Amino acid sequence: MPFYFFKPFSMKLLSYFSLFLGLLTISLRAQNTPAPIKLVNIVLTANHPDWNYRLNEAATIKVSVLKHGSPVENVEIEYQYGPEQLTPEKKGTLKLENGVGEINIGTMNTPGFRQLKVEAKIDGYVYKDEIKAGYAPFEIQPTVSMPKDFDNFWKKAIAENNKIPLDAVVTHKPEFSTATVDVYLVRLQNYQLGHYLYGYLSKPKDNKPHPVLLNPPGAGVKKITPITSFAEQGFISLTTEIHGISPEMDEKDFQKEREKLKDYWAINLDNKDNYYYKSVYLGCVRAIDFLSSLPEFDKKNVVVTGGSQGGALTIVTAGIDKRVNYISSFYPALSDNSGYLNNRAGGWPAMFSDKNNSPEKIKTMEYYDIVNFAKKITIPGFYSTGYNDNTCPPTSTLSAFNSVKAPKEIVITPISAHWRFKETDDKSMKWLKEKCGIE
Template identity: 45%
Template sequence: MQRLFLFLFTFSGFLSIAQPPPDHQWIEIIVTPNHADWTYKIGEDADFQVTVLKSNVPLPNVTIHYVLGEEQMKPEVEQDVFLENGSILIKGGSMEKPGFKRCQVSVELNGKTYSAWATAGFEPEKIEPTVKLPFDFQTFWSNAVKENRELPMDTRMILLPERCTEKVNVYEVSLQNWKKGARLYGILSLPKKAGKYPAVLKVPGAGIRPYYGDVQFAEDGIISFEIGIHGISVTMPQKNYDDLLAGWNNHYWEDGIHDKDEYFYKRVYLGCIKANDFLSSLPQWDGKNLGVMGSSQGGALSLVTAGIDARVTAVAPVHPAMCDMTGYLEGRAGGWPHYLKDQTKWEWGSHKQIVETISYYDALNFARSIQAPVWFSFGYNDNVVPPTSIFAAYNVIKSKKEKFLALESAHWVYPEQQKAQRDWMTKMLKKKNPSE
């Protein structure tokens, strides 16, 4: 029995240490621009120092493959280079217009490929939008919101006792949205103590998943409402959502793309306003402080909501998608979902319809109208939501704005970014004067 116990104890120990930390790899590639802020003047050269490490020391006699060029565009240079000492300086050159140039490096060893990249920004705060603003943009959305408000909200709230705390009640809420019988679902976290509180709408990234609400905001005295966008309950098991995503809804962002009135995101954008209608109807709301925040698709929805709804007093998007999506028509990166990157995939005649539709839904066109303070966070290395598209939106905002850059982050978020976003939103919602 002692031997068996020793064996089981030792075996369980092996299981517990079998995998390295998720951010650690056997071979590490470091790509470093020669400016600490990764930012350059037009005409200035950006060089990239590349080092391949094993056991934290340069790996000798290794061949790298590198690709250099403007983000999302065809490479300017693509070649293999042998590194005798595990390091090389790659001349990146400059750009003749504001934008971003990326150096991506990969190494293949023992059948596994390792990769890393760095991105140089050239006067990004001078990037101008490519997307056109339709002449009837404001009318289109004003009419859509007005029509949607004629639909009774028909609020339904179900208390979720297992999620409640000593200080917070948590509910699954559904509202009628878009058309009779269609619903918007979300999780409301509401302070139990009587009083008036600011509120924040949390809008989701792409995909289909359950939501759990934000009890911590409510613990801190801020009503929170975290919504889904697919018109289905947000408290089902994960497998239900996996089945939906793999089946009928695996490319929902393309549904109805050829018609601005049938496009999938019309119900989504209207649902965000409906969610604010619900928050502002709560007797516990303080009547003046209303924030909106999200990442990726949720970053776009944050800009959209604030652009339509003047009640919003604080906006905090992280790497917002769906910005300046027509960039590809001007020979530069456009925002996710990259509708126009591969224009050969669409049938003849559909290109014009797509461009027209997305001009009514591009988050940049909503950003033009934002009056509330805006806090952005993103990275130069994002390979899903190009920083070119984010800066195009950031640059058109006329209200007070600030950015919290995590230069090396790709399409993920550091805990420090999440904390900074949350701290900023809390500060803004608890200000006595929201315009400060």
């Protein structure tokens, strides 16, 4: 009998206790949610709204330090400025009596970028910001040389790669598919027998002809994930990796590969015939082989798009594979890598910034530098970059953009760093769809 009366009482207690725990969990989560905005903001405003200046014209930057959106009185800032990504020419401090001041960061007599970095210490916390001013940015010319046998080198490499069977294995992945898009895991043989690259193929389920789109990856060693957004816009897309790592690889094995490849961009850099990126660049052509063989391919529109390393591979593919019709490249890495050897910023991964170079490494990079592929592009392209990008500095990316002689549309968002705004993505997609006749 006691048990009979105690049971409903204990269940009610349990219910109340569960509710309490739930509310406590929500409360703790709310307390630990990162603030969506900064308590203190440093706002840097160029006296030219497009951040562009003529050669020998001084750039003046307005500095505002705001707390709760209002100027912080009598705050002292530290600043430094000079050529982009190089040793600062000047460092100093400035007291902002009303939370606002100006810094003249000088000028340049050759095309390029100057960079201002500012920091303020308030209530024990350090706040930072930076801005870059462009001097005749569309006149920046690359420093890298073009090998005389560049075209023959890549024609021979592609011809040799074509001897290797594609050996495509395509596996439907219903767990990643949607109501309108089918997703498949794809394995393609590339570069050597038994050497593979992997990708996720996304196809509209309507079985109609569609343009094909290659989406190469950004830098790093990571497992790829399916992307269905391109297929939802009317493309048959292939999102790839570059290291021969299946997204289904065991985690322990993946971590071993990741450690082994942490500096993959430097592997065999002193040997142009065996440099790591040779298989990567050929893999992009191999991906086009696969996409153009699909029965749903509309037989006329081949597109490549990506950002950072993916932006670089986009330009590479268009430069050596004439089946490509349109590209959209965002802040391409690996551009004008010899910049640091000429006292200016070079592209990711800043491989010569530490002066760790040799004639063999420098010569090898000439065959792989994005600038030299950009010079080979003959098709329309959409390009974009930001001035505040320190990963792929604008001096390097504009060296590539300015090397393109084919029709091009360039969207510059000066304020963006190594990322892009949705508005820019939307412009890119609208441009690609219009070129391919997708309504």
